[in-house]
Amino acid sequence: MLCVFMNTIILCLDGLLEERHENLINLFNTIFTFIFTADVVLKMLGLGFKNYLMDQYNQFDLFIVILSLVELIFLGG
Numbered sequence: 001m002l003c004v005f006m007n008t009i010i011l012c013l014d015g016l017l018e019e020r021h022e023n024l025i026n027l028f029n030t031i032f033t034f035i036f037t038a039d040v041v042l043k044m045l046g047l048g049f050k051n052y053l054m055d056q057y058n059q060f061d062l063f064i065v066i067l068s069l070v071e072l073i074f075l076g077g
Helices: 002-013 019-047 047-053 057-076
Strands: none
Touching: 002 019, 019 047, 019 057, 047 057
């Protein structure tokens, strides 16, 4: 929950800070994406893929992580 809160704060700062801080915002966004990806992977390993997908919250979480990874890969973060 702390990472979600911190990520929300970082996302709120995007566009409010000077351009020289944009690289720092992007770095934090990338770090949080990897943290959330690790969370999804570890949860899938612990619960099993089928049990993981039975929970709608996990489905939403996976969807958001996939979108974040697509952004990093195709849009360069």
